[in-house]
Amino acid sequence: MGWQADRGGTALRRVSFERRDLRADDIAVCVDYCGVCHTDLHSIHAYRDNGGAPLVPGHEFTGVVTDIGRDVTRFAVGDAVAVGNIVDSCGACAMCLKGQENFCHEFPTLTYGGTDRHDGTTTLGAYSREYVVRDGFAHPLPAGLDPAAAAPLLCAGVTVWEPLRALGVGPGSRVAVVGLGGLGHLAVKFAVALGADTTVISRSADKAEDARRFGAADLVVSTDQERMAAVKERFDVVIDTIAVPHDLAPYLKLVALDGTLSQVGYLGPVTVEGLDLLIGRKKLSSAGSGGRPETAAMLEFCAEHGVTADIELVPSARVNEALDRLGRNDVRYRFVLDMADLV
Numbered sequence: 001m002g003w004q005a006d007r008g009g010t011a012l013r014r015v016s017f018e019r020r021d022l023r024a025d026d027i028a029v030c031v032d033y034c035g036v037c038h039t040d041l042h043s044i045h046a047y048r049d050n051g052g053a054p055l056v057p058g059h060e061f062t063g064v065v066t067d068i069g070r071d072v073t074r075f076a077v078g079d080a081v082a083v084g085n086i087v088d089s090c091g092a093c094a095m096c097l098k099g100q101e102n103f104c105h106e107f108p109t110l111t112y113g114g115t116d117r118h119d120g121t122t123t124l125g126a127y128s129r130e131y132v133v134r135d136g137f138a139h140p141l142p143a144g145l146d147p148a149a150a151a152p153l154l155c156a157g158v159t160v161w162e163p164l165r166a167l168g169v170g171p172g173s174r175v176a177v178v179g180l181g182g183l184g185h186l187a188v189k190f191a192v193a194l195g196a197d198t199t200v201i202s203r204s205a206d207k208a209e210d211a212r213r214f215g216a217a218d219l220v221v222s223t224d225q226e227r228m229a230a231v232k233e234r235f236d237v238v239i240d241t242i243a244v245p246h247d248l249a250p251y252l253k254l255v256a257l258d259g260t261l262s263q264v265g266y267l268g269p270v271t272v273e274g275l276d277l278l279i280g281r282k283k284l285s286s287a288g289s290g291g292r293p294e295t296a297a298m299l300e301f302c303a304e305h306g307v308t309a310d311i312e313l314v315p316s317a318r319v320n321e322a323l324d325r326l327g328r329n330d331v332r333y334r335f336v337l338d339m340a341d342l343v
């Protein structure tokens, strides 16, 4: 059972489908909770406009192992697990060997809309009650993490965790997070927990109280020219999570000498004025998803520091309402679907 996109509309409908029989290194997972990522919305819109293989979204989930393949030793039936947006990779290229399976040269198999490396079928996501995954791409869910609030860590979380770590964010760093949504609020929590002085840049003044609750020192409203000018060249790292095409110039201005703007939200073409990089030797970067070692490190960090997402938990039957509200920026700060209503 799951929720599948319909050609010609944006509403998902409940469908019945079969998962593959377990291969030797597969586990079957009863999906309990799946986060609703803005990428799901982009994918549903693309499917509505262009069609393609059947689309069941969902790529950040937690659940319990219900069966294991004959070679599986990492997991046993009953284990709590977490799975993100990649479920396989070649395992042999330079990226895979560095533990950056998310950048696999053969392209990692995505949790939905990906191509299975063995049988060539299109993967169907975790807006469903069951998922079958190679054991190496499931992570033990640390005890102490609420499984519903932990689900968004597996896409939203690791997507901002990797660049924060790779850019050396720690005590003394100054970090700005642009866009306080699913990715943004986790970026704030991580940056704060890593010891950085953290500021939110947002269109939404009414998110200021939440920003402070997440540990940010301040929220600067992006349309307030005076306040934006006051934080010019202030940040070593700016994480931009805005979900739509936008001008990077106002955010590059916030980057300090030799600092970095990491654009992780909008992944299409961007135009940059060379001088906006030249002045201050600024760097423009991006990131997406996470390799297995960093995903595991993030989960440990979250267990240690008590970091999970702020979620609105809804029965999976309300998925269309959740997607609609996500599209209207009416979410504080991640919808998570409770799959218990799928039998």
Ligand SMILES: NC(=O)c1ccc[n+]([C@@H]2O[C@H](COP(=O)([O-])OP(=O)(O)OC[C@H]3O[C@@H](n4cnc5c(N)ncnc54)[C@H](OP(=O)(O)O)[C@@H]3O)[C@@H](O)[C@H]2O)c1
Pocket (backbone or CB within 6 Å): 036, 037, 038, 039, 040, 042, 155, 156, 159, 178, 179, 180, 181, 182, 183, 184, 201, 202, 203, 204, 207, 241, 242, 243, 244, 246, 264, 265, 266, 267, 287, 288, 289, 326, 329, 331, 333
């Ligand atoms: N790189 C990756 O691998 C990866 C992984 C997951 C998601 N993504 C992408 O990251 C983006 C954010 O995902 P999300 O799930 O965090 O979405 P989200 O919860 O909707 O958050 C996006 C935030 O961006 C800001 N925003 C939205 N529309 C805007 C606009 N027109 N102008 C300026 N700001 C706007 C809003 O923050 P304020 O109200 O604070 O302004 C909003 O809360 C999506 O495009 C998604 O596809 C990328």
Ligand SMILES: [Zn+2]
Pocket (backbone or CB within 6 Å): 037, 038, 039, 040, 059, 060, 085, 155, 156
């Ligand atoms: Zn996602």
Ligand SMILES: [Zn+2]
Pocket (backbone or CB within 6 Å): 089, 090, 091, 092, 093, 094, 095, 096, 101, 103, 104, 105, 106
């Ligand atoms: Zn590879």
